[in-house]
Amino acid sequence: MIRRITNARLREREGLVAIDLDGKGRIAAITGMPPAAQARSDGAVDEIDAGGGLVLSSFIDLHLHLDLAYSLDLVPENKSGTLVEAIGLYAVAKKDFTPQSVCERAVRAIESEIGFGTGAIRNHVDVGRTAELRLCEGILAAREMTRNRIDIQIVTFPQDGVIRDPGAPDRMREAMRMGCDVVGGIAHYERTPTDSQRQIELLFDLAEEFDADIDCHIDETDSPESRCVEYLAAETIKRGWQGRVTASHVCALASYEPVHAAKVITLLAEAQVHVVTNPGVNLHLQGRFDGYPKRRGLTRVRELMAAGVNVSAGQDCIKDPFYPFGTGQMLEVAHLLVHADHLSSRPLIEKAMDAITINPARSMHLDDYGVKIGGRGDLVVLPVDSVHEAIRCRPRPLAVLKGGLRMNK
Ligand SMILES: [Zn+2]
Structure with a gap:
């Protein structure tokens, strides 16, 4: 000691x-x-x-997928580089994953994070159709093996949607009973805007059932037509869940016209929705349909911060079909964040550090x-x-x- x-x-x-x-x-x-x-x-x-030397509270990685870590070579190559191709490839590959193999890769990634100074992780575990609950078993075992070394919150993540994967709510419910902490989602991945809204309502029903927070993948696309996050914020207020909801990615916000973007940012602040951006992965997966100029893919980080929204930055992926890089070094994530949204003035460099320390601590309620x-x-x-x-x-x-x-x- x-x-x-x-x-x-x-x-x-x-x-x-x-x-x-x-x-x-x-x-x-x-x-x-x-x-x-x-x-x-x-x-x-x-x-x-x-x-x-500088002494800080340990870094926090607010958005990670440990079941995916180091799976790049287990999955056929993502030739388009898009999110949708990665989801499809992973859906096939994970049929062969066992809890044991998931646990081994997850522990390796956790150790990498610890070595770079991470002390807490919020992990999204895939409970989609072909994952069933095997990946969740593996991640729970990995958390148990490392529980004296790092704090891990686990989010039940319905990778294949909730309305388009009707078994998802029951799997999410079972995963919560097995020991997961937070209700996950993927609102933009439903077939229609109406189904996206229905998914969000179902997530709040589950959150109420388990008295749990929500962390939803949302608007992870360049399309300005993807408008799920305003519904998430409105529902947060309606259900009295202020401060208990995190919106992950929120890429489409960067493509909204300025007046609508301003309205949504004000609403997110009012609803006290936390936002997490994943700079490496957003830079890599977004902009794939653009020629030049090519969009950067991140949400409006500086505008959200200026409006008082609690914004964090996550690693998201470590060497998987969504993103072939990533080491679990949160200082690299902050470095990418600075570049991606021009957080280069002295006060904004400090805010980039906040995004991997005190801001995610607020989202995880680490008082x-x-x-x-x-x-x-x-x-x-x-x-x-x-x-x-x-x-x-x-x-x-x-x-x-x-x-x-x-x-x-
Ligand atoms: Zn994610």
């Missing part, structure tokens, strides 16, 4: 500090370090000398998140002295702590 981190730099405080952890792995004290002490550390085994007295000792120590340098250099952490225990070598 690490009890003290010395010579640490914090985001919102000048100078260096020492962070003391109590026996339960929580932050007990944060004290300024006098200049004389900055030069050396006594080298105790329960102490880490951050050497002037004890943060480098503060009583906060969890889930910390990442980086060998750089600022947020800007962290995102620019994307270094391996010097240390990754979970409840004060060291997770990396």
Whole structure:
């Protein structure tokens, strides 16, 4: 158990500090370090000398698909590069997946995330027609195997739709009983706008049944005709689910004409709907029907942030038919986010860091998140002295702590 981190730099405080952890792995004290002490550390085994490096609460990956991780070579090549081709290819391939094979790939991805400093993940597990509940079994086993190393929320994700896959509600219900935490969705993937709305209503029915949050894949397309997210926000208000709903992707918002986009953004803020963008995957999958100029595919990140919407950024995919890259390094996700929506001014670089730390903590209701007295000792120590340098250099952490225990070598 690490009890003290010395010579640490914090985001919102000048100078260096020492962070003391109590026996339960929580932050007990944060004290300024006098200049004389900055030069050396006594080298105790329960102490880490951050050497002037930045200490943050561990990164959070708010949108990930662990059952897909490292499946790229198990699935025929996605020649068009589109979302729809990937869904079709994966539907065939996953028929052969066993809980054991899913668990092994998931644990490998979880370990990669931990190595880069991730302390919590919200994972969407496929409970679609050909996945049945085998993938869910594998992911639940992976969570169990790593439960002392990372926190994982699991979302029941109906990959093949809900109206067009009539068995989906029962599979989602069973997955919630097996231990999943959050109701998932894929509203834009239904056959008609009416069916998309019916799906959203069903998701809220399930959320009410289990008193659960919702995290719905929504408007993951460049088409300005895809207008599911306004219905999700309206239903959030109608059902009194403010602060408990996350809209994942919301790409189409970037293609709405400005007046309608402004209306939708105001509505999302009013409904306190969280938004998660996945910059690498959105850049990769969207714009596939464009010539030039080619759209970037992400939602209106800066406009949503400016309107007070809680926006996070996720990894989404690690080497799968949807996206052949991805390592689980959240600093790379922040780096891509900065490029994709011009978050390059000093205040906006800070907001890019918020998108992989404090913002997803709000979406996951992690109240004890943060480098503060009583906060969890889930910390990442980086060998750089600022947020800007962290995102620019994307270094391996010097240390990754979970409840004060060291997770990396
Ligand atoms: Zn996703």
